[in-house]
Amino acid sequence: MKWTNVVMALTFTFAAASVWACGDDDNGGIVNKANPCGPDDPETEIDESECKELADVDSGRQAITTRGCQQCHGDDMAGQDTRLATKESYTKSITGEEVFLYPPNLTNDEETGVGKWSDDALAVAIRAGIDNESQTLCPQMRHFSTMSDFEVYSIVMYLRSIPKVTKNIPRSICPPTKTAEQQ
Template identity: 30%
Template sequence: MKLRNVAAPACVALFSLVLAGTAGAEDAARIERGRYLATIMDCGGCHTPGALKGEPDMARALAGSDIGFEIPGLGIFYPPNLTADEATGLGSWSKEDIVAALREGVRPDGRELAPAMPWRAYGNASDDDLDALATYLRALQPVENRVPAPVGPSEKAIAPYLTVKFPG
């Protein structure tokens, strides 16, 4: 069953109108394109609290997951906060940093993104699309939400996680 938040489109429309008056119609169109891309790329499916258990908290959309992914032999990774929060999200990342993460799988500090992040597929997007997605993420209202840190393969998990089990 797919849950749908009917208030979200109205909020996005209002947000776009406000932006159109302050940032210009071109910026508003770029942000709307980025919102569309984030939706069809299902960023919220991993990066929204509660989404992985079928109860997305749309008041904190894209603010990071409270459920991680275990990758055997590598550890457990929790999808991070993608909002513009300076302390817990992408607020300190430039648009170029976000595009590099999506295209090359590398954070501003040089670390590789978690293997569950499908950056290799997203890296095939056009420059315009990645720019629009980065513009949208930078325009998101900051939501303070610190997700659990990654857990090594021999460490004990501190929060719920999903796992991949290989047959054998």
């Protein structure tokens, strides 16, 4: 009976530690070594503009992987030309309308990707969900408002470093986030 309690306690402790270690946090699991401007180091007083200057491609690659961007945009970040429809919430809006979501091409192709976007416009899209034409991105795209300049500009640098892919992606038809009565 005692061994059963010990095994259960160890199992619970291991499970709790795993959940904590793999949990979603404000900096996407990026540790201080990779994110010198992250919230985990209160003793480091680095100006956000300096954080932008410290951004690097390897940290961007790590952030893309940690945050799971390739799950929708693909391993080559060239988007998907087939409708994203793995969840009911992606195919029906709050008002019951049909929704068509196509993760866009994030490569540097100037015609079909983000090649004409400024680095700052791309950073705003990642952080706030506003595109280079001041349009709101679909709400299914998770936005990362707490991301440091270091991390967001590292992602931008990574996206600028990958091969451009010419791939026409249909424009998404986003769902309304509120019913007419809620507006």
